[in-house]
Amino acid sequence: MKIRTSPQVSSQHSTPATVTMSPENADPLAGLDSVDWSQLSHAPGTLDRESLLYLITSLAIGHPDWAVPKGIDIHNWEKGIAETEKPEYRDPAMQELRAYKAVERGLSSIVRCLDEDSASMRADAAHAAHALAFFPRQSAISRVALLNRLSEDTNNNVGATIILSLAVLFARRDDDTEKRDLIQNIQEYHSASPVPKASDDIFGWSCAVAIFILGSKEDGLADTVQRICMDKAYVDKLESTLDQDVWFPFASLDLRDLAKSVLEN
Numbered sequence: 644m645k646i647r648t649s650p651q652v653s654s655q656h657s658t659p660a661t662v663t664m665s666p667e668n669a670d671p672l673a674g675l676d677s678v679d680w681s682q683l684s685h686a687p688g689t690l691d692r693e694s695l696l697y698l699i700t701s702l703a704i705g706h707p708d709w710a711v712p713k714g715i716d717i718h719n720w721e722k723g724i725a726e727t728e729k730p731e732y733r734d735p736a737m738q739e740l741r742a743y744k745a746v747e748r749g750l751s752s753i754v755r756c757l758d759e760d761s762a763s764m765r766a767d768a769a770h771a772a773h774a775l776a777f778f779p780r781q782s783a784i785s786r787v788a789l790l791n792r793l794s795e796d797t798n799n800n801v802g803a804t805i806i807l808s809l810a811v812l813f814a815r816r817d818d819d820t821e822k823r824d825l826i827q828n829i830q831e832y833h834s835a836s837p838v839p840k841a842s843d844d845i846f847g848w849s850c851a852v853a854i855f856i857l858g859s860k861e862d863g864l865a866d867t868v869q870r871i872c873m874d875k876a877y878v879d880k881l882e883s884t885l886d887q888d889v890w891f892p893f894a895s896l897d898l899r900d901l902a903k904s905v906l907e908n
Contacts, residue, residue: 693766693767693890696753696756696767696770696773696774697770697892699746699749699774700777702742703742703746703747703777703778707895708904710777710811711807711811711893711901711908712811712856712904712905712908713811713814713815714777714779714813714814714815715777716815717743717779720743723736724736724740747778747781750774750775750778750785753774754771754784756768756770756771757771757772757788757789757791758792765798765800765801765886765888765889766888766889768792768796768798769798769804769890769892770890770892772789772801772804773804775788775808775812776807776808776809776811777811777812779813782812785812786809786812786813786825789805789808789809790805790809793805793806793832794832798886799844799845799846799884799885799886800885800886800889802832802836802846803846803891803893804849804892804893806832806846806849806853807852807853809825809853810825810852810853810854810856813857814856814857819858822857822858826854826857829850829854830854832850833847833850836850843884844881845881845882845884845885845891846884848867848871848881849893851864851867851868852867852868852902852905855867855868855905856905865906868902868905869902869906871898871899871902872902872903878898882898
């Protein structure tokens with residue numbers, strides 16, 4: 644498995660610019676609010692949308708791994724800020740929430756990345772699917788978009804990311820009927836996959852993890868999730884089914900960390 648940390652944004656230029664920091668320009672974001680972003684068709688800089696999608700997600704919620712498997716509780720987030728009296732705590736928290744809401748307002752652009760069909764754009768689709776997991780107020784639109792992409796995609800990494808995104812997106816829902824319907828959707832897609840009889844590829848294992856996150860009491864689910872923490876041969880087998888050209892964003896370090904997070908939370 645090709646182990647990767649979070650994507651790094653690289654410059655388009657062969658010669659890096661030299662920036663001298665002084666007290667007057669010590670803030671690297673100084674002047675950013677003076678740009679009329681609404682008049683720009685795209686942000687200047689990297690053409691690597693895979694990195695941009697990951698960085699946009701990180702801007703909204705910090706390192707995404709902390710929000711797996713339970714997702715974002717936006718109601719408690721807003722409530723906690725409203726109940727915070729000291730400005731030195733409330734003001735930074737408000738800035739973080741505003742960043743989240745700014746990304747949330749732009750989700751339609753992220754959804755459009757799911758429509759990329761070419762092999763070279765599959766990484767974009769995986770990162771777009773991953774990003775949608777953390778915006779529960781847009782779950783109705785995201786669910787339709789994710790399931791539509793899942794019905795058309797044959798890439799293991801993209802399919803596994805979509806399945807896990809759906810689970811994280813709906814993990815906090817109180818509506819058991821909604822969760823049961825989603826579990827049924829996942830089971831149907833797993834049954835139609837090339838390896839329907841077992842969780843012996845990354846897509847099948849991710850289906851088991853997703854169903855576990857959604858609260859299914861199906862026999863053997865916990866064992867399937869936990870097996871990856873104890874059986875190296877099983878890990879090697881799953882990793883061999885990953886597409887090495889498409890990052891799997893839910894396992895930014897390795898699959899064991901993902902399994903441990905799911906089991907512990």
